[in-house]
Amino acid sequence: xxxxxxxxxxxxxxxxxxxxxxxxxxxxxxxxxxxxxxxxxxxxxxxxxxxxxxxxxxxxxxxxxxxxxxxxxxxxxxxxxxxxxxxxxxxxxxxxxxxxxxxxxxxxxxxx
Amino acid sequence: xxxxxxxxxxxxxxxxxxxxxxxxxxxxxxxxxxxxxxxxxxxxxxxxxxxxxxxxxxxxxxxxxxxxxxxxxxxxxxxxxxxxxxxxxxxxxxxxxxxxxxxxxxxxxxxxx
Numbered sequence: 001x002x003x004x005x006x007x008x009x010x011x012x013x014x015x016x017x018x019x020x021x022x023x024x025x026x027x028x029x030x031x032x033x034x035x036x037x038x039x040x041x042x043x044x045x046x047x048x049x050x051x052x053x054x055x056x057x058x059x060x061x062x063x064x065x066x067x068x069x070x071x072x073x074x075x076x077x078x079x080x081x082x083x084x085x086x087x088x089x090x091x092x093x094x095x096x097x098x099x100x101x102x103x104x105x106x107x108x109x110x111x112x
Numbered sequence: 113x114x115x116x117x118x119x120x121x122x123x124x125x126x127x128x129x130x131x132x133x134x135x136x137x138x139x140x141x142x143x144x145x146x147x148x149x150x151x152x153x154x155x156x157x158x159x160x161x162x163x164x165x166x167x168x169x170x171x172x173x174x175x176x177x178x179x180x181x182x183x184x185x186x187x188x189x190x191x192x193x194x195x196x197x198x199x200x201x202x203x204x205x206x207x208x209x210x211x212x213x214x215x216x217x218x219x220x221x222x223x224x225x
Contacts, residue, residue, distance in 0.1 A: 004155075031211055041199055043156070043215040056212055090155050094211060099144055101213070103155030 003027070004104035006091050012110045013081055020077045021107045023091030031055075032074035033092040033101065034066060043090070049074055050096065081111045124222040131189040133219045135202035140183060142204040146213070147176055147187045150199045159187070159200075189221075197223045 004025040013019050025032065033056070034046040048056035049068040063079045078085060088108050092101035125131045137145070143164040148156035162169045162176045162185075169176050175188040185202050199220050203213040 033211075041150075041218040043201065043218075045212060045214075048211055050211070092155070096211075099205060100146055100158050100161060101156075103157070105153070105155050 004091055004093050004102050006089075006104040006107050008107060009105065010108050010110075012112065015081055015083060015111055017081050018077070018079045019081060019109070020075055021089055021091075021109070023074045023076070023104060025072055025091075025093040025102070025104075027093055027095075027102060029093035029095045029102070030071050031094045031096060032068065032071070033094075034074065034076050035090040035092060035103075037088040037090060037106070039087070047074075047076075078109075081109075083111050085109060086111045121217070122220045122222065124224060125192050127192060127194060127223055127225050129192055131187075131192045131196070131221060131223075133187045133189075133200050133221065135185040135187075135216050137183050137185060137202070137204045137216075139204060139214075140180070144205040145176070145178065145185055146203045146205075147174075147185075148201045148203060148215075149196075150201065150218070152198075156201060192221075192223050194223050194225060197221055 006023050031050045033048045035043050037043045046060050047066040051071050052068045065077045068074045088106045090106045091104040094101050146161045147159045149159050150156045160171045160174050160176050162178050167178050173190045177186045199218045201215050201218050203215045205213050
């Protein structure tokens with residue numbers, strides 16, 4: 001199926017751990033994003049990569065490090081996890097010259 | 113940063129009725145808007161978009177209205193169905209931020225059978 005796929009769908013981990021979330025799209029898009037959705041459903045952009053180049057980097061703690069090995073993949077690594085990192089993280093992609101995103105189904109991160 | 117907000121956090125409607133979800137935005141320079149639908153456990157899904165040079169756009173059972181004078185956006189859903197139950201977001205994109213959207217806080221639509 002053509003889609004934006006994220007793994008894992010659920011992630012429960014202890015404070016202080018390091019974890020990664022992976023994202024892949026097979027839509028042929030050249031731009032990928034990470035958004036964070038908090039408990040009140042507010043969606044906020046974190047990062048964006050275009051053809052493996054970082055183009056958007058919002059005010060995000062440097063414990064969060066995105067990595068894009070190619071334009072079909074954008075991973076998110078989080079160091080020293082904190083309780084406040086608990087949220088749903090969405091990956092999305094788009095094609096240059098078009099508006100709007102295709103979102104993945106999200107990764108629910110719970111830090112305990 | 114820009115602020116995109118919704119007047120009603122929760123809206124309950126009877127099946128078959130029309131629904132109206134409202135959104136206020138703060139950046140008068142924003143030139144493109146999208147409504148997204150997010151069902152439980154899923155990512156946001158594109159519903160309909162509108163450019164700032166338009167004031168109305170219609171899709172299948174949905175209509176988006178844009179009032180630039182008061183910086184207001186609305187989504188109208190005709191003959192609301194149980195499958196329309198979801199959280200709805202408006203998102204705006206400024207002219208200098210082609211790939212960067214700011215999302216509102218969302219309105220939860222409950223459709224009662």
